[in-house]
Amino acid sequence: MPTGYLGLPDVLLNLFHTLQHLMPETIRSNVRRFPTATFFILTFLFSWGYLGLTFGLIGTGASGPVQVPFAWGPLFGGLLTVWLLGESVSGWLGQVGRWRAGLRWYLLGIGILVVGKEMPNLVAWLLGADVLLVAGTEVPIVGYLVSMGITLFVAGALEEFGWRGFAQVRLQKQYGAVAASLFVGGMWALWHLPFLLLGVGGFDSFYVYVPEVMAFSVLLGWLYNATKGALPVVMITHAAHNRPDLLGVSGQMPPLAQSVPWDGVFYVLVMAVVIWQVGARTLSGDGRLPEIPGKAPASASQAPAE
Template sequence: MIGDTLGYGDSRWLLAPVAWGPLIAGAVVTSAAGYAVSGWIRQIVPKRGVGLHWYGVAFAAPFVLIQTPEVIAWMFGVEVSLIDPPAVVIDFLFVLFLAGALEEPGWRGFMQPRLQERWSALTAALAIGIIWALWHVPLVIGGGAGYQGSEWVGFFVFLPLFSIVMAWVYNSTRGGVLFVMLFHATINAMPIFEAAEPVAGGLSQLIALIGVPLGILLYYGRTYLAADRPDPTIPGRPAM
């Protein structure tokens, strides 16, 4: 089967269309509200003036959140090895073009700007994180797409934290959906490295998972989670 050949269980390929739900819902609601779907989906194209360093952030931030224990192990002289590079690349491309990253036009591209018109960017991000976790519960409990049934509790902790960082990326790039799609695909492709033995692994990862979102919150503030006020215009909204 193609899933076995490329290193995935068959269920992961068969369940990929489930990830298109937020994308489809965003398109339907955008159209029903009389907004231009083309204007909403155009967020995937980076806006002029957005620094190229945000591409680096989209890849580096997930690495810091997930692989801090391996970095610390390497600093202490522990052998760290690269995990099956072809599988990592396939995983990244699969998620980016066919699976989870396609949720982002719905989560960040649709919900984030709408919620933060009424509430702070932090409140919007946490709300999206909880909804994002709820969205995954049936899949995780069912053991589909490579998840274990016991992982659903962690989703309610990790996804709101990830959501804060992704809101920072989205608002800082003036609604750059491509950047959060790259972020999402990178998260799903992790881990890239593994250490021969752990060095304060659980503690260091907890510090990273809490410390990065907390640092963003303390530095930028809860209102925008970005250096500048996000574009208040709803993507696709007709000009008044």
């Protein structure tokens, strides 16, 4: 059977195109006027709808694997919005192939996330606590690889198609990179609100989580822009955060190490240094923003109407 882009049968592609042309012009016009708003609405509808259905049928004790499709919301939100816009779906998905960004960016992203996640343990060590390396002893190395692999290929890292690869890359054309990153970070935190309200998923309190994820969003926005839209760098950095701790405290955790969200403090400080070094407008270091993936170059420079 003949196939088109992404390996889809031509008959299915023709169906997609037919449905696209049958879409009422008022809907298509509103999507063109408000592309990022459309993306956020579709993302929230997919993820919150799935979560409501899952928790309604199984309860809030549903296991982690059952909750994984929640993370697909930004991917599907971006995919549907690109399709509704009539832009290149293959071009948008193709940004995952921009992996030749240089090894230093992968190491830098992973390094920041490793240090950030271990900050409570490092502070405990500075305060005199006995800190042990649990990687390879209490937690087998394969456990870290499996955890990162699941995040990278089927869970949280897929969010980056939407957060960075759709929303930020469009919003920053008009509002600047830092403002766009902070806004995306706020929406990212709001997207997790059901978990925060129900106390599931192991998230910090709302007041701790929101500043942390917004600072994290700026750092990921910087990696995306500085590598000219190399989505794999951002995805692997995201995956580096979703893993067990490398270190552990033997005995009592010092109160100061436990009462302060040191990982969030670290991300905010790194964010401030990055903005100071590369500038808030582009977060790229060379004053340029990456082009919108999947959009025709002739119109990519046009600012969205939002």
